[in-house]
Amino acid sequence: MHRRGVGLAAFDRQQTTKGFQELSETISQSQVAHLNSQLTQFRSALTHFASTHRDKIKSDPAFRHAFQQMCSSIGVDPLAGPRKGGWWAELLGLGDWQYELGVQIVDVCVSTRERNGGLIEMSELLRMVSKLRGVSDGSITEDDIVQSIKTLQPLGTGYQVVDIGGRKMVRSVVKELDDDQTTILALAQEHGGRIVEDMLIQRKQWTRERARAALENMLLRDGLCWLDDQDEQSGRAYWVTSVMKWDV
Numbered sequence: 001m002h003r004r005g006v007g008l009a010a011f012d013r014q015q016t017t018k019g020f021q022e023l024s025e026t027i028s029q030s031q032v033a034h035l036n037s038q039l040t041q042f043r044s045a046l047t048h049f050a051s052t053h054r055d056k057i058k059s060d061p062a063f064r065h066a067f068q069q070m071c072s073s074i075g076v077d078p079l080a081g082p083r084k085g086g087w088w089a090e091l092l093g094l095g096d097w098q099y100e101l102g103v104q105i106v107d108v109c110v111s112t113r114e115r116n117g118g119l120i121e122m123s124e125l126l127r128m129v130s131k132l133r134g135v136s137d138g139s140i141t142e143d144d145i146v147q148s149i150k151t152l153q154p155l156g157t158g159y160q161v162v163d164i165g166g167r168k169m170v171r172s173v174v175k176e177l178d179d180d181q182t183t184i185l186a187l188a189q190e191h192g193g194r195i196v197e198d199m200l201i202q203r204k205q206w207t208r209e210r211a212r213a214a215l216e217n218m219l220l221r222d223g224l225c226w227l228d229d230q231d232e233q234s235g236r237a238y239w240v241t242s243v244m245k246w247d248v
Helices: 008-059 061-073 087-092 094-116 122-133 142-155 179-189 197-204 208-221
Strands: 119-121 160-164 167-171 225-231 235-240
Touching (some): 008 061, 094 119, 122 142, 142 160, 179 197, 179 235, 197 208
Antiparallel strands (some): 160 167
8 A cells, every 4th residue: 555645634734733833942942031121220210229129138127037028029139148139148248147146136045045945035145236336226137137037047057036925035045945835935934934833734634743854854855944932932943034034
């Protein structure tokens, strides 16, 4: 048998398919060129914004927060290093400012770790960092602390913001809090850091054995509290140092 040649209909289909492919490539190239043009204009506008408002972004907490929110909404990371395309950091000097704040956060956390076990209340950290920087006018905010802690995460040092009883705290050690520790911390916050076994028995319906074991673990294993074995009211009280106020 003789093979039949390609008919005109098949030839037309091939030509049509080829035409669609060429049109698709042309449209794609046009779209890419248009997108590149838009990105160039967008970057130019951001560069102008950065140069115009640089000082205000670094000095005004409210404006800085709004700026960071804007960056987040458009997918721009103002703290990314040059290798990650973080040209915002270069234009604003914000990256250096944030890293410097991060170093001071580490300084405070490390210097207080012996007494609080690596867990410090956000307001206390903010107060001590502000004092270290010599500012007291609210120029450093909780949001600044949170953003700086994010810059520490690649170091794998365990710095993390956690919520304990509705209050923000900063953990500077690589360990998770269990449910009993979280309960004790939340209750201690209500009493200026002081807690005794009877509070857990009465408020949380714990057994005395559970209350004592949890408090002793926080004292001996985790270093999160101190023991006062001459407490005037109960004879034996624990002080959770991370929720106590320190005038330093």
